[in-house]
Amino acid sequence: MVKRRTIPQMENKTRGDRVVDELLHLIRERGYGAGEKLPNEYELSAQLGVSRNTIREAVRALASRNIVDIRQGAGTFISPKKGVADDPLGFSLMEDRRKLVEDLLQIRCIIEPQIAGLAAQNGMPEDIAILGGLCEEVEVLIRKRGDFMQKDRDFHTQLASCSRNMVMSNLIPVICEGITLFASMVAEQEYEQTVKSHREIYEAVRDRRAADAQQAMLFHLLYNRNRFIADQER
Amino acid sequence: MVKRRTIPQMENKTRGDRVVDELLHLIRERGYGAGEKLPNEYELSAQLGVSRNTIREAVRALASRNIVDIRQGAGTFISPKKGVADDPLGFSLMEDRRKLVEDLLQIRCIIEPQIAGLAAQNGMPEDIAILGGLCEEVEVLIRKRGDFMQKDRDFHTQLASCSRNMVMSNLIPVICEGITLFASMVAEQEYEQTVKSHREIYEAVRDRRAADAQQAMLFHLLYNRNRFIADQER
Numbered sequence: 278m279v280k281r282r283t284i285p286q287m288e289n290k291t292r293g294d295r296v297v298d299e300l301l302h303l304i305r306e307r308g309y310g311a312g313e314k315l316p317n318e319y320e321l322s323a324q325l326g327v328s329r330n331t332i333r334e335a336v337r338a339l340a341s342r343n344i345v346d347i348r349q350g351a352g353t354f355i356s357p358k359k360g361v362a363d364d365p366l367g368f369s370l371m372e373d374r375r376k377l378v379e380d381l382l383q384i385r386c387i388i389e390p391q392i393a394g395l396a397a398q399n400g401m402p403e404d405i406a407i408l409g410g411l412c413e414e415v416e417v418l419i420r421k422r423g424d425f426m427q428k429d430r431d432f433h434t435q436l437a438s439c440s441r442n443m444v445m446s447n448l449i450p451v452i453c454e455g456i457t458l459f460a461s462m463v464a465e466q467e468y469e470q471t472v473k474s475h476r477e478i479y480e481a482v483r484d485r486r487a488a489d490a491q492q493a494m495l496f497h498l499l500y501n502r503n504r505f506i507a508d509q510e511r
Numbered sequence: 512m513v514k515r516r517t518i519p520q521m522e523n524k525t526r527g528d529r530v531v532d533e534l535l536h537l538i539r540e541r542g543y544g545a546g547e548k549l550p551n552e553y554e555l556s557a558q559l560g561v562s563r564n565t566i567r568e569a570v571r572a573l574a575s576r577n578i579v580d581i582r583q584g585a586g587t588f589i590s591p592k593k594g595v596a597d598d599p600l601g602f603s604l605m606e607d608r609r610k611l612v613e614d615l616l617q618i619r620c621i622i623e624p625q626i627a628g629l630a631a632q633n634g635m636p637e638d639i640a641i642l643g644g645l646c647e648e649v650e651v652l653i654r655k656r657g658d659f660m661q662k663d664r665d666f667h668t669q670l671a672s673c674s675r676n677m678v679m680s681n682l683i684p685v686i687c688e689g690i691t692l693f694a695s696m697v698a699e700q701e702y703e704q705t706v707k708s709h710r711e712i713y714e715a716v717r718d719r720r721a722a723d724a725q726q727a728m729l730f731h732l733l734y735n736r737n738r739f740i741a742d743q744e745r
Binding site for chain 1: 540594598601602607610676678
């Protein structure tokens with residue numbers, strides 16, 4: 278599947294496309310992080326040797342791809358969305374919402390146990406510490422019977438960061454978000470099992486027990502999937 | 512992970528957003544397929560009871576999400592991209608291209624064997640027939656020493672369709688495309704092994720041998736991954 282060839286992206290480019298590529302190159306090279314401000318139109322125009330109009334169009338193209346945010350009057354900033362599109366995988370076109378949730382749960386059962394294992398093996402201590410913090414936060418919210426969904430998704434996303442696979446870090450939030458959006462069909466929140474499973478996963482990652490992390494995640498996901506399916510059949 | 516709540520997408524919507532949602536609903540409900548033409552602005556304006564201007568803006572928003580294609584003078588058509596964004600997972604922001612390819616190959620080793628298993632279990636006879644056709648086409652191209660990459664990606668995408676998991680069908684092309692774009696680093700095309708592996712995968716799917724399909728895919732991917740890594744170390 279991996280072969281030498283010309284890179285298709287380099288072919289048939291308009292000047293506008295090339296300026297977009299140069300801006301992307303500049304962002305990557307200077308290592309701009311989320312929330313950081315880009316140079317203004319004048320500066321970019323001078324640096325890339327093109328008109329301010331061309332720069333403005335290129336910046337708009339980057340904004341439509343969630344790479345930058347344009348804040349009127351304040352400037353252009355790197356978007357926290359890291360270039361991941363809104364609804365990147367076209368969920369809004371899928372008519373059967375119940376099947377979409379089932380398919381997303383199936384994918385999670387395939388991917389996330391492996392992520393948990395990789396997190397235990399590859400996680401940096403500082404990233405695992407953040408995972409532990411999120412585990413706590415979910416627990417506190419659950420004890421208060423608060424809405425813990427965002428923190429729950431953050432926990433799973435942080436686990437993907439711990440795996441050190443860049444694509445997983447961008448993919449997992451998409452899959453979790455997809456489930457949240459359409460899973461208003463389930464009767465009850467799952468409190469105790471979530472606390473218990475998250476803690477098991479976190480502790481296995483922290484103690485570098487990759488096999489345990491994998492199995493704890495698989496149990497967590499299958500438990501939720503089975504609940505979802507049982508709920509639908511009622 | 513799955514709980515009852517209001518659907519966030521329904522909150523704080525502008526009228527423009529609502530018209531976009533109504534158009535999406537209309538597309539889903541009428542089951543428009545790729546390449547099919549939508550009613551024109553006049554008709555949509557009458558059907559949804561909003562101005563042509565509002566329709567035009569909503570259609571543009573759908574075009575920017577790869578849901579429709581606007582062809583000047585000809586009309587608006589359902590995009591073959593099925594609402595999957597260009598570069599949906601933000602690959603263009605990832606600086607380390609070699610690591611990106613490695614991460615994508617790692618994900619494929621996790622996901623695609625499971626897809627092959629599901630394809631053997633769930634594939635519809637007509638979808639499996641298409642898979643067989645693609646297997647042939649790759650073989651013919653390889654015998655002619657032609658560029659078989661697009662057909663190779665089509666084979667893997669069709670396998671995802673056979674799995675009957677809608678999200679996989681949209682995700683696999685993204686991952687394959689990502690590898691193609693950045694894998695110009697590999698020295699040689701892999702001819703014989705590709706033919707052999709694809710045929711093994713196809714035959715296992717056709718004969719409903721899910722376990723064999725899974726293992727044949729795992730071998731195929733690991734073989735390619737190991738070649739890529741060996742190539743980088745040279």
